[in-house]
Amino acid sequence: xxxxxxxxxxxxxxxxxxxxxxxxxxxxxxxxxxxxxxxxxxxxxxxxxxxxxxxxxxxxxxxxxxxxxxxxxxxxxxxxxxxxxxxxxxxxxxxxxxxxxxxxxxxxxxxxxxxxxxxxxxxxxxxxxxxxxxxxxxxxxxxxxxxxxxxxxxxxxxxxxxxxxxxxxxxxxxxxxxxxxxxxxxxxxxxxxxxxxxxxxxxxxxxxxxxxxxxxxxxxxxxxxxxxxxxxxxxxxxxxxxxxxxxxxxxxxxxxxxxxxxxxxxxxxxxxxxxxxxxxxxxxxxxxxxxxxxxxxxxxxxxxxxxxxxxxxxxxxxxxxxxxxxxxxxxxxxxxxxxxxxxxxxxxxxxxxxxxxxxxxxxxxxxxxxxxxxxxxxxxxxxxxxxxxxxxxxxxxxxxxxxxxxxxxxxxxxxxxxxxxxxxxxxxxxxxxxxxxxxxxxxxxxx
Numbered sequence: 001x002x003x004x005x006x007x008x009x010x011x012x013x014x015x016x017x018x019x020x021x022x023x024x025x026x027x028x029x030x031x032x033x034x035x036x037x038x039x040x041x042x043x044x045x046x047x048x049x050x051x052x053x054x055x056x057x058x059x060x061x062x063x064x065x066x067x068x069x070x071x072x073x074x075x076x077x078x079x080x081x082x083x084x085x086x087x088x089x090x091x092x093x094x095x096x097x098x099x100x101x102x103x104x105x106x107x108x109x110x111x112x113x114x115x116x117x118x119x120x121x122x123x124x125x126x127x128x129x130x131x132x133x134x135x136x137x138x139x140x141x142x143x144x145x146x147x148x149x150x151x152x153x154x155x156x157x158x159x160x161x162x163x164x165x166x167x168x169x170x171x172x173x174x175x176x177x178x179x180x181x182x183x184x185x186x187x188x189x190x191x192x193x194x195x196x197x198x199x200x201x202x203x204x205x206x207x208x209x210x211x212x213x214x215x216x217x218x219x220x221x222x223x224x225x226x227x228x229x230x231x232x233x234x235x236x237x238x239x240x241x242x243x244x245x246x247x248x249x250x251x252x253x254x255x256x257x258x259x260x261x262x263x264x265x266x267x268x269x270x271x272x273x274x275x276x277x278x279x280x281x282x283x284x285x286x287x288x289x290x291x292x293x294x295x296x297x298x299x300x301x302x303x304x305x306x307x308x309x310x311x312x313x314x315x316x317x318x319x320x321x322x323x324x325x326x327x328x329x330x331x332x333x334x335x336x337x338x339x340x341x342x343x344x345x346x347x348x349x350x351x352x353x354x355x356x357x358x359x360x361x362x363x364x365x366x367x368x369x370x371x372x373x374x375x376x377x378x379x380x381x382x383x384x385x386x387x388x389x390x391x392x393x394x395x396x397x398x399x400x401x402x403x404x405x406x407x408x409x410x411x412x413x414x415x416x417x418x419x420x421x422x423x424x425x426x427x428x429x430x431x432x433x434x435x436x437x438x439x440x441x442x443x444x445x446x447x
Contacts, residue, residue: 012158097149100115104131137168250317421437
């Protein structure tokens with residue numbers, strides 16, 4: 001069976017084969033009406049059989065067959081373009097044409113990926129392409145298929161290269177490098193924010209220095225001034241190792257898709273980048289997830305391995321379809337987070353009434369911690385509000401869209417009225433807006 005599969009199972013007939021065969025049949029038909037030409041179709045057909053035999057010998061009885069290798073990183077980044085490289089080497093001693101098919105994971109739903117190339121004798125070529133996964137999880141790549149044709153092009157030999165492998169898709173770690181320099185700045189000025197001058201100081205002593213104009217006179221050190229014979233002031237440094245908890249809602253509203261990614265994926269990617277910035281600021285970072293029940297919990301820490309722990313925790317988080325239980329969340333926060341922390345809650349509210357059902361629990365959390373609620377604009381509704389209405393139906397749709405967009409702004413005002421910080425952002429700008437807000441709170445020493 002293995003010999004049959006090797007020498008027959010991988011044999012295919014090319015389009016050129018059928019074209020030549022049709023030509024031979026036409027010659028036989030013509031010779032039926034012109035007996036003088038009866039020998040020509042026979043000669044052509046015999047030559048055709050000889051060429052088929054030669055083509056078969058070239059393709060199937062060569063000592064070596066082509067090799068292929070897929071170069072891919074150990075893990076892929078969700079929502080980003082990931083580079084993948086194929087290295088194909090022809091071991092034939094004659095030129096060939098080759099069609100290359102890489103069997104991609106089913107999550108990508110790409111069924112037409114192929115490359116056509118001409119290879120000289122024993123030539124190696126590289127093929128680089130990118131993939132953008134939009135779901136986290138395990139992605140299974142299949143084999144690499146090579147369909148080889150000689151210059152005769154009558155037959156095609158399929159060569160299957162065993163290249164099956166599983167590659168996990170993690171939250172967007174590529175954005176970590178993209179926003180790495182952001183942690184060195186106080187505020188990202190391109191979004192309209194400006195650098196804030198710190199008001200007051202923390203209570204962590206650094207050194208005693210000479211007084212200069214502009215120093216806070218409340219920090220004068222009279223004993224040191226008496227010994228020095230001039231005014232001396234105490235200086236203080238920022239308090240470090242403050243706690244930041246990123247809490248991600250996995251309820252049904254976080255299932256909404258935008259740009260191929262769900263709101264949960266946007267929140268997870270933003271949480272990962274924000275955690276990296278917080279760790280560079282030497283704050284302790286923790287993560288919690290919840291829906292109708294508590295999900296994964298990672299206690300706040302600032303060890304070097306914490307970033308990897310967060311990545312592993314967020315790797316397989318799934319959206320639930322139940323309503324999120326904010327009462328349970330408040331109880332878990334009270335039991336697990338003992339010290340005052342910055343709590344960044346990634347969630348979504350589509351209406352003011354939806355917020356008011358959970359407002360008491362948010363106020364209770366805000367009474368013990370600095371609470372920042374991050375929720376999303378509906379960008380699809382925004383496009384409807386700016387479009388022109390051309391008939392009564394479109395006027396009705398636009399009015400409803402403006403009503404929902406207005407409710408989003410009312411949610412911000414309602415949270416502000418109760419002293420709760422909030423960010424209303426589009427999914428695409430979630431990461432930059434969240435980092436800016438964290439750096440602003442850090443600069444104001446509000447944490």
